Structure formats: C-alpha cells, structure tokens
Amino acid sequence: MSIYLDNSATTRVCAEAAEAMVRCMREGYYNPSALYAPALEAQKQMRLCRDAVLKAAHAPMGSRVVFLSGGTEADNLAILGHAAKVRAGRALYSAGEHPAVKEACQSCGLQAEEIPYDHEGLVDLEALKSLLSSDVALICCMQVNNETGAIQPLKEIARLRDETAPFAHFHVDGVQGFLRVPFDMAACKADTYALSGHKIHAPKGIGALVMTPRAQLNPRQVGGGQENALRSGTENTPGIAGLLSAIRRYPTENGMRQLKLLLWRLIQEAVPEASVNGPAPDGEKAAPHILNVSLPPVRAETMLHALEGEGVYVGMGSACSSFKQRISPVLKAMHTPQRQAESALRFSLCPDNTEEEMRIAAQAIARQHAMLSKYQRR
C-alpha cells in the first residue's frame, strides 16, 4: 500500500465527487442553456455550487463565480482579463507566485514587477510599500505558497493597497489555500480569488474564479456567452457537480496540522540536520497541510525516488516545475542556501492521511537518509 503525501500536486477524487459526476454524466447530462425542464435542474446544480464556493470563500455581497478549467485559467482570466480592461499601469506579483500568475503578469502588457520574499517565504511588506504607487493597476499574491505552505499577509497587503493605490485590482491565487486555510475574501479585500478542484478531491479540469462586484475583467475566451460572457463554452457540469460534492464533503475540522507536526517531529528525531523551509510549522503563518523540509546532504530528487521505492510519494517544489529547474524559484527568493535548497522535499497532506502513515513515512525517511547520506556527490 502506498502513502500519498503529494496532495498539493493533486488529490485523489473523493467517492462523493466521483458518484456525483457519474450521476451528472448519466442522468443530469443536459446542457444548462437548453430550454426544457431537466436543463433547469442542471442550472440549479451549478447555482448550488456557486453558492458553496461563495460561502467557503466568504465572498462579499454581490460577488460572482466563473467556472473554468482550473487554477491556471482562473489566474489567467483575472490577470490578463484585468490588464485588457485597464491597458496601462504596473503589475506587482510576489516572488513565489506560481508560473500561472508570474507568466500571466509578465505577458499581460502591464509593467510587471516582483515583490520580494523574506527568509520565511512571506511577502516583504516594507518592499511592497516602496514598490506601491498610484500607477499600480494590479497586485497578485497567493493565499498559501505552494512549496512552503507560508500563509501570506493578505490583509496587510490590502491595507497598503488602500493607502497608496486604492484603484489597484488585488488578485489572490487560492489554489493551495481554498478550504485548507480559512479565507475571508471580504476581510482581505481581494477583487478576485482563484481556486482549483483537483487540490480538494474534486476532479481535474474544474476550477473557479470568484469576483467581487468591483472586479473589472475582459473575457479571454469568447463564443456562446456562458458565465456572463466571461468564459464561453458549454459548462463542465460533471466537474461542477464533483466540485460541489468535494466542497460539501471537505472536513474543515481535520487533523492535518497535528499530523504534519507529528511528521516533522519524527523527521527531526531521525535526521537532526533536517530543517524547515518556510515559517515555523507550528506557527500561525504555516498552512496545516504543507511541510517543506531539507534533508541534507541527500539531493531532493534522489530522496524522492528512494521514498518512491518504499511506496511513499512526495513532491519537490511545485509539480509543474519539477522537471524544469533544479533549484526552486521560491526557495531562491527566500535566499535559501544552495545545499539546503537542493535537498528540499515537500510533504503535503490531505484530511484522509493517518497517524500511521506519518510514522511509516518518517521511518522510510530515516532509513533512506541514513543510507543515502553516505553516498552523495562530494
């Protein structure tokens, strides 16, 4: 039996979501734009999901939800869609943003600039303050960093925005945070919030962008005018049904933080040289489900495969970028020493993980580290 600790890459679809999708595909398969009664039922299901998303994100009154294919498309719609609307100004994004945000900012036509991270992987608010000016049109910051689990100071960012650039659009990438870390969109004064289904046990291919009434976006995809003309194309109703079930089923009270801390304690006991990348795991700035640990001198890729050999699946950095470069840009932005960055692994949990799994994983780490640390490139 394998132990899956790479839930920030993707999750296993939960039974409830899978069943809801099958039902939707076999029975409720009608096009929500059609005019007969069963189509109305399909529309109702979509509305239920919209409401569930709005509620979970604590979106302010009058907010809307656009369903689309996932986190990347949601980020793209927010950034490129806003840039197309305003056409000029500066776009600021935090140093550890996912490429879906970073690349979108760099190609959106606005003047893109990076907000540095501090050594814990949190946005450097002083640096942000000096970057802010009235010509800033867009600020992007993720809710939770996908590699380190650092919970970003969104409220402070919004406060600084209000002081200096009150008209700037604030986009929050919530792909790694939605449901796992409490989020109050109204309190954070975010204008758009991106989320993805497959990180919370819904299927791949469904995501959403929450928009407050203040958000001004141009569509990136045109056609039949679905989703208030912001995302044309027949709605992915099975995906939406899966997302709804996954949101309803997600246990907000779960033991992930305790399990993560247990795993960290066991790793520390076995590997004294281990260190955490990101905020202290037991602190309030650390997400409950992500633990980024360096296990020098063993290189991350080697350790990952060694654990794979023991049936424990973990990640190194972001799954999308594992093959691209050796040192993660997030750890680089945090000025993590090279040796530490090269040996950084990401353990990411879900509510289904168990204490026993943590113990088995920690034993495998201890065993492999003891063996492999003798055989490393000098």
Add this chain to the structure above:
Amino acid sequence: MRKLLMVRYGEIYLKGLNRPYFLRALVARVKEAAKPFGGKVWLHDARVFISDAEDMDGCMQRVAKVFGVHSIAPAVEMEKDDFEGICEQANQLMQGLCGTFKVEARRADKHYFLDSPQINAKVGEYVLMRNEDRLKVDVRRPEHILSIEIRDQAYLYCSVYPAAGGMPVGTGGKAALLLSGGIDSPVAGYMIAKRGVQLVAVHYHSFPYTSEFAKQKVLDLAKILSEYCCGIRVYVVPFTEIQMQIHEKCPEDYTTLIMRRYMMRIAERIAQKEEALALITGESVGQVASQTIEALGVTNQVVSMPVFRPLIGFDKIDIMEYARKIGTYETSILPYEDCCTVFTPRHPATKPKMALIEKGESRLDQEALIRSAVENAEIVEL
C-alpha cells in the same frame, strides 16, 4: 493497372557472389516493415515491390526506415504493350504539377518496340500537348522527372523519396550498444546499425539516483531506434550498488573512469551472452573528462572485443543535427538525471594514472559485482 511501391536498394548492387544473401535479408526486413500494413512484398528484376498495402503513405514511411533501402517511388504498374494507356497514365501522373519536366525512360526489355529516346519523345509530347498551360519541357534541369521503366511490365512514377540507405540489419552481425539517455549514444547505435549490424542495448539504471522516468526515456529512445533496427533487446542493468561501492572505496577523481570501466566490462559480458561481437559507444574525443584520449585508453583496456565509436571525430553540434534527423533528439533532451552524472567528481581525472585506478579497483569484488549486475538485468524487448 495497379498502384505499388517500388523500392530500390543501394550498396547491395556492389556485392558480387554474396548479393543473393544480402537481398534475402533486405526482402525479409522490408516484409517485416510492410506487414502491419498488409502489404505484399516481392523481389523482381532488381527491385523490391510492395502492393496491396492498406495505407500506402504510412507503409512507405515505415519502409523508408529500413536499412538497405536507397529510395522508394510510389508507382503505377501497367501492361507495357498498351502504349496509349501508358501515355494517358503519364498524363494523369502529371496532373496537379506545374513548371518544367522531362520524361526519363529506361528499357530493361531491349525487345520493346520503342527505344528509350523514342519513349521519352512520344510520352513527353503527349503530356505537353495536354498541359501546355502549366508544363514546359526542360531536359537539363527539370523540376519534375516522369520516369518510365519498361520491364516485364511498365512502371511509371514521378516522385522518388530517399530512404535510410545502408545495409540490411542482420547482415553485419550483432553488437552491444551502451545506451544512456543522452544525445550521443542513440546516434552511435543508429550509425552502426545502418551498416547492417543488429543491436542489443545495455542501459545502466541507478535507482533511486535515477528515476523510472529516466528509464522510460531510454526505452523510448530504444523504441525509436528499433524502428530502424527491426527490434532491439534492451538490458536494463541495476547499477546502484556498483556506483555506491566505487563512490565509497575509490579515489574521488577516478570514480567516473572506474565506473566507465565497469560499464564496459558488463556490456562485454552481456555481448558475449548475446553472441554479439563488438561494443558500441557514443564517445567523442574530448567531449567530457572521461572521453580524453587517455581516459578512452583506460576504459578500452578492460575489454577484448572491438569497441566501435562512430562519433569519435564529431563535434557536439553535428551529433545534435544527426539526432534531429533520426528523430531521437527531442527525447534525448528530456531533463532526467542519468547514471553518469549522479556522482560526478569535482575534478575528474583527465590524465589518469593506471596505478591509482588499479589500486581503487582492487578494493572492489569485481567478479561478484559484475555477475550480480548481469544476472539481475531486466530484459525489455522492443
């Protein structure tokens, strides 16, 4: 009248008394290649013909990869006595073409009622009269050549596609290719296979230092080669234990060279088992520290078989070009760690001293390590 593929062979023409042997091998290879398309294959009159293939284009692309095939022409076969019909068919073939052309007749049947210049003139005139708005005759540098071969039947074609060339696989014996995931070794294997040599590939796998992805990449490369080579058997040799022992017990600067020596020894052992008579590597002088002349000497020493290094004088850029041509480049550049770079020393020895190597190796139980690696190799047929 029927459509077929006319396959021409190249170097086999130069063979004397052995020619039938090479031709039998060539026909066998073409038959294997055409089989998935349901084509009938036969040798007649110094040409290999393929008829009745379900997908002529697909079949042609596949057969173009058979070593020994010089070129392929999609042709029309007809009764040679119906000269009117030949003229009309020639006219049909030229439809859709414009520019200059000439007719090039070849007459294997010397009793035919027209000689080659007469055929050229008559067919040329027929085609020209009907397409004067699009076509002109230019016998020196024509854009299109309409070929007519008069044999037992008449064969007409106006496109000839170059094929892989070389000699049919199997006519040149068998050799073991040291196949890494890099750009060079697949090219080296291709070049030797092109000379008619059947390949067996040996790959060194260092899990967990190298991943399943790295292994799959090598199998993908072997699969690409196998299309040219009529199948390849790949030995995936577990190499972690040997690398660890070398790392632990041998001088750091020499670990790469000692590792290379082990690779050669194991490859030779597998070659013997497979009744292969030579080894093939993708080495090129000076490319990396283990490929200096001194280092090559040191790795060569541990085997008695001939070692073919077809890329020895190639620049990297030329090898890359070759890899693109044979279709391995895109797979080769996928960025997975390969076993050669796992324990790269900080300062690899470029002018190695034999005494130090032997001293290092004396600390290893060579026979046991090699035997275990060979015995535990996973065999994949592609």
